[in-house]
Amino acid sequence: MPTFEEExxxxxxxxxxxxxxxxxxxxxxxxKAKLARIKDEAVxxxxxxxxxxxxxSVKKSGDxxxxxxxxxxVGKSTLLNKVTGAESETANYAFTTLTVVPGAMEHxxxxxxxxxxxxxxxGAAMGKGRGKEVIGVVRxxxxxxxxxxxxxxxxINVLIKELYDAGIRINKQKPDITIKKTGYGGxxxxxxxxxxxxxxxxxxxxxxxxxxxxxxxxxxxxTQDDFVDAMMGSRVYIPAFFAxxxxxxxxxxxxxxxxxxxxxxxxxxxxxxxAHSGYNIEKLKDEIYDQLGFIRIYLKPVGGKAxxxxxxxxxxxATVEAVCNKLHRDFVEKFRxxxxxxxxxxxxxxxxxxxxxxxxxxxxxIAVRA
Numbered sequence: 251m252p253t254f255e256e257e258x259x260x261x262x263x264x265x266x267x268x269x270x271x272x273x274x275x276x277x278x279x280x281x282k283a284k285l286a287r288i289k290d291e292a293v294x295x296x297x298x299x300x301x302x303x304x305x306x307s308v309k310k311s312g313d314x315x316x317x318x319x320x321x322x323x324v325g326k327s328t329l330l331n332k333v334t335g336a337e338s339e340t341a342n343y344a345f346t347t348l349t350v351v352p353g354a355m356e357h358x359x360x361x362x363x364x365x366x367x368x369x370x371x372x373g374a375a376m377g378k379g380r381g382k383e384v385i386g387v388v389r390x391x392x393x394x395x396x397x398x399x400x401x402x403x404x405x406i407n408v409l410i411k412e413l414y415d416a417g418i419r420i421n422k423q424k425p426d427i428t429i430k431k432t433g434y435g436g437x438x439x440x441x442x443x444x445x446x447x448x449x450x451x452x453x454x455x456x457x458x459x460x461x462x463x464x465x466x467x468x469x470x471x472x473t474q475d476d477f478v479d480a481m482m483g484s485r486v487y488i489p490a491f492f493a494x495x496x497x498x499x500x501x502x503x504x505x506x507x508x509x510x511x512x513x514x515x516x517x518x519x520x521x522x523x524x525a526h527s528g529y530n531i532e533k534l535k536d537e538i539y540d541q542l543g544f545i546r547i548y549l550k551p552v553g554g555k556a557x558x559x560x561x562x563x564x565x566x567x568a569t570v571e572a573v574c575n576k577l578h579r580d581f582v583e584k585f586r587x588x589x590x591x592x593x594x595x596x597x598x599x600x601x602x603x604x605x606x607x608x609x610x611x612x613x614x615x616i617a618v619r620a
Contacts, residue, residue, distance in 0.1 A: 322369030
């Protein structure tokens with residue numbers, strides 16, 4: 251009987267060797283659905299058999315959580331120490347970090363949690379190299395920093411594949427797909443906007459997961475891969491960016507070659523830094539802040555003056571309701587109205603409701619019932 255790895259490879263080879271066209275679309279869709287199911291079963295089995303890891307239960311804190319993901323010995327611990335002052339052990343051999351080490355980075359008024367995790371290796375999604383615990387921490391992050399160094403940047407694809415196999419989709423919007431199972435009526439497909447899928451493909455994909463009756467609604471462009479992800483229901487969508495460490499160990503020509511290579515493969519240049527010397531650390535902090543989508547909201551007590559010294563840091567999309575939830579758990583329930591001064595309203599002191607979307611620099615006053 252073939253192992254999970256052998257079965258996965260056989261299906262991947264068949265998908266790769268089958269030319270996509272209308273005649274083969276259903277078959278390829280069924281194969282992708284089967285592949286996703288087998289991978290999920292393999293990951294679940296690996297997670298169940300690897301036991302519980304000590305030091306991996308980290309409570310999220312601050313205004314946002316960033317996880318450092320990279321191979322062993324790329325300098326994650328040194329970088330954490332540089333940006334946060336945390337005490338993560340460093341050494342010149344692999345797997346120095348054996349548990350998750352949290353640190354707090356203060357930047358532009360935001361308190362950002364940075365997590366240093368053990369280095370990922372090939373097969374981590376299937377439980378190898380503390381994969382269970384590491385992947386679990388990554389899935390809960392608000393932002394992923396993919397960290398390579400000047401000696402292994404060409405292998406960043408391995409990291410991305412491990413995250414993908416574990417159901418983590420980086421730099422991708424969650425597709426707007428609703429699959430509602432029913433007791434009869436077969437598969438009904440409704441689409442809003444253009445889509446690459448037709449009803450026969452949808453039926454083939456759902457049949458692989460033993461779904462024979464369902465109402466399906468898609469909005470916007472949807473691919474087979476998007477639909478398979480929606481059917482599995484266990485995917486998380488997290489923004490990510492790249493940084494390359496140890497640039498002080500190579501010459502300028504090598505550095506430029508790395509920038510060209512990473513940019514060509516991923517569409518955006520990496521941040522080139524040296525955690526040891528501190529080069530470009532401030533640029534990295536700025537990128538983390540921007541990637542998390544923070545905006546500053548200044549609070550004004552009803553009948554009082556606005557506090558323009560210490561803003562409240564919230565992530566976009568920032569609604570009045572999101573601010574209320576951050577201030578006090580009872581504010582939404584007791585909410586009467588809010589007033590806003592700033593770019594998000596047509597005139598100052600405009601009354602708004604909980605769904606109003608705030609902009610950076612807005613002044614907000616919230617009135618609640620006693």
